[in-house]
Amino acid sequence: MAFDTSYASPRQPSVFFERRELNRLLSLYGRMVAAGEWRDYAIDGLSESAVFSVYRRTSEAPLYRIEKRPALARKQGAWAVLGQGGMILRRGHELDQVLRFFDKGRFKVVD
Numbered sequence: 001m002a003f004d005t006s007y008a009s010p011r012q013p014s015v016f017f018e019r020r021e022l023n024r025l026l027s028l029y030g031r032m033v034a035a036g037e038w039r040d041y042a043i044d045g046l047s048e049s050a051v052f053s054v055y056r057r058t059s060e061a062p063l064y065r066i067e068k069r070p071a072l073a074r075k076q077g078a079w080a081v082l083g084q085g086g087m088i089l090r091r092g093h094e095l096d097q098v099l100r101f102f103d104k105g106r107f108k109v110v111d
Contacts, residue, residue, distance in 0.1 A: 013047075014045035014046060014047060014050075015045060015046060015047070015048065015049055015050045015068060015069075015070060016045040016050045017043070017050050017052070017068060021068070021095055022043075024095055024096070024099065025052045025066060025095075025099075028099055028102060029041055029054065032054070032102070037056070038054045038055065038056065038063070039055060039056060039057060039058065040054070040055040040057075040058045041053060041054050041055065042055075042062070048069060048071060049067050049068060049069045050067070050068040051065050051066070051067050051068075052065070052066040052067075053065045053066075054066075061084055062084070063083075063084060064081055064082065064083060064084075064089075065081070065082040066079070066080070066081055066082075066098070066099070067079070067080045067081075067082060068095075073093070076091050077091050077092040077093040077094075077098075078093065079091065079092050079093070079094065079095050079097075079098040080092075080098065081098055081099075081101050081102075089101060
């Protein structure tokens with residue numbers, strides 16, 4: 001029996017994190033959980049970006065979103081840290097450079 005592909009919708013490829021990038025993000029997440037700052041995370045692979053969202057409480061909007069947008073790699077940099085309102089807090093070409101935003105003493109979550 002042949003499979004009819006005329007009904008299948010064309011699917012756009014998703015952007016996702018590479019293993020090294022995901023390891024770095026999960027390492028940061030583990031440190032922040034140990035510090036009591038973060039409690040949950042979500043990972044989304046979308047057509048234009050990959051997003052790592054972190055939450056203080058599961059039922060809330062994400063505290064921060066770490067986005068990878070390959071289309072911006074040559075211009076502003078593929079990586080960005082966004083705050084709760086969608087404001088870009090840090091942008092850059094390298095993941096480690098962008099994640100320095102979370103270095104100890106640079107910020108504090110306020111309830």
